[in-house]
Amino acid sequence: MPELHQSIAQHYHERTKYEPETLAAKSQRLDWAKQPVPFKEYRIGSDIDLKPYIQEIPETFVHDPQTQWWQRISRLLFRSYGLTARMPSLGNTVYLRSAPSAGGLYPAEVYLVSRGTPLLAPGLYNYQCRTHSLKLFWENDPWPALQEACFWHPALESTQLAIIVTAVFYRSAWRYEDRAYRRICLDTGHLLGNIELAGSITDYRPHLIGGFVDEAVNDLLYVDPLQEGAIAVLPLADLLDIRQNLPSGCTALPSATETNYPYIPDGELLAYFHSHTQIPPGITGKLNLPTVKQAKSLEDKYNFPFCLKVPTATTAIDWGDNLSNLEITIHKRRSTRAYNGEELNLDELKALLDFTYQPRNYINQNLDPAPDYFDLNLIQTFIAVCGVKGLETGCYYYAPKAQELRQIRFKNFRRELHFLCLGQELGRDAAAVVFHTADLKSAIAEYGDRVYRYLHLDAGHLGQRLNLAAIRLNLGVSGIGGFFDDQVNEVLGIPDDEAVLYITTLGRPR
Incomplete structure (x- = not known):
């Protein structure tokens, strides 16, 4: 039984540590027949091809605002998570992306949410990196539901677009088992770093939101929460629109601390842990969100005496x-x-x-x-x-x-x-x-x-x-x-x- 004074996060961290005495016993031969495909496919929906806009704008379109807008979106997504190389591997093709991923498993999925712009209808879009396109899979206005799920975060009041990043758990768990959750979050962090920098290249300012009702965002995207879960929401402030030049806001909200949990078998720990780090539904209305965190101290944490x-x-x-x-x-x-x-x-x-x-x-x-x-x-x-x-x-x-x-x-x-x-x-x-x-x-x-x-x-x-x-x-x-x-x-x-x-x-x- 777990020690009840430990929270589930502490328990997860301890349970997924590698140790010299037990690593060999934990390792197992990979079942290549069950290797996951690192791409999401939709049977229905319409496609928007972004490839024509990834190159430099031809001279004839240099003053065309519509083409310039599409080029910015195309470059933002491509520099964040686009395919950058194709490599043969064991008779298959491995697609490398602009963000690194442990084992080339790419557990993150990128969705673009539109409130409705003159060029992009309101709806939900999945970024299809293999074809560098957007798949429109839901055509109604999702913005009010997104605002409610994010506790009416001020960054969603003036923006028209948002990126939602999810994790497809099995893609990493196939290889790394329960420890995969660490790698999923690290890989998603790589992606967040790319989104931040690609935003500067394309005149967008991503506003990071980590505090949201997980169930509501998952429902918004029509994902199976046992297979895939939202990790981050990023409203995209258009820096070319002065009304969207927003101050930084709250990025992180707390969840509960779970100490009363049962024995969790190996292979089930990842899913259990993720579900118990969620912010549950039932909180209504606007939260009194704090402003962006300031440095807690003018000093760094460790100041060792007499050191070089x-x-x-x-x-x-x-x-x-x-x-x-x-x-x-x-x-x-x-x-x-x-x-x-x-x-x-x-x-x-x-x-x-x-x-x-x-x-x-x-x-x-x-x-x-x-x-x-x-x-x-x-x-x-x-x-x-x-x-x-x-x-x-x-x-x-x-x-x-x-x-x-x-x-x-x-x-x-x-x-x-x-x-x-x-x-x-x-x-x-x-x-x-x-x-x-x-x-x-x-x-x-x-x-x-x-x-x-x-x-x-x-x-x-x-x-x-x-x-x-x-x-x-x-x-x-x-x-x-x-x-x-x-x-x-x-x-x-x-x-x-x-x-x-x-x-x-x-x-x-x-």
Whole structure:
């Protein structure tokens, strides 16, 4: 029986940890006959082809507002989740997308909700990435129902379009079993990072909403909640319409904290956990939504005495005229398969951290200086440095407010990182490895069990910014969602109350 003082989020985290003694017993041969298809198909509905608008507008249409509007929508969706490559694999074709996904399983689905614009009728649309098209599968006005499900969030009052992101659970659970929920949220976080940046490219400002009545949003989309569930809602403010130039708002609402739960068999934990992180129906009317969270303190969480402190302020990465280099980077991003073991420069590491954690430094490049997250105050960053010129080897805490690295352990961790990352050579050969962590108990006290989503979504969002910055600098980068949880804290000297959420490896590609 579970310990009742643990919430279901804590129980889920403990139950899905990898441990050296039990990992081999948990692993099983994949049933390739049951491999899920990472695309959603509809038997009915009409299609809107977006392919003609993905290229640059021909000169004859440069002053055509309708064509320009469609091009913005086309580019927004393509840069967020479009197909960027086709690769043969075991006799099949693997379709790679602009956002990375563990195992190439792509559990997220993207829906576009229209309130009704002169060019897009009110209704529900699914983004069909294989054909780069929109599938209209419901033609009535869904906006009032969406507003009610989101507690009349102010970002939905003036906007005309919204993206809803859902998770199709089996796509990841087929391979990663109950631990798949972690990877689903990390992968969705990658997608949220792309949506944020693609919005800047196309003059849209996504407003992130994580607090909504899950059942109502699922019903709105006509999805089976046992197979698929809403994860995030993003009203799209059109920055070319002054009326939609909205202030940031509340992104995260709490759920209940469940401590009275039965024994849950393996294979059923993921579905049970997701259902018990939902905000239930029955709350009516407008909530007194708080404004966007402010920093809780002017100090970073950890300020270790007598440690080496390395300033990280640096020159911003250049993303080109009209963010042209950002578009190119999103398109060519790939997860690195192997590193050559060579060192990075300290300036390269500083640039990676700057783009990931200091968005205000990019306002002059037309990037959002304060993009939406659920609560970055809950996320901590540690970096194991094995090969960075100008920086001693060891484990560092990154203090984003002070913009400095604080060394907490002196050691070269290559051998240990190889072990911690389940024997993956990426961990051994990387020049630096970034760890995102959170105090899970404190986070649950603030947001209930739903915070487990928020933490992993935010970690994935940060990870995607690291991905793109590394590719722009011609470095290698790869995220790792499988690791020996408890041993990470022990080996690196990270405080025990920090639960490891995500690992990103960085180095020179082989």
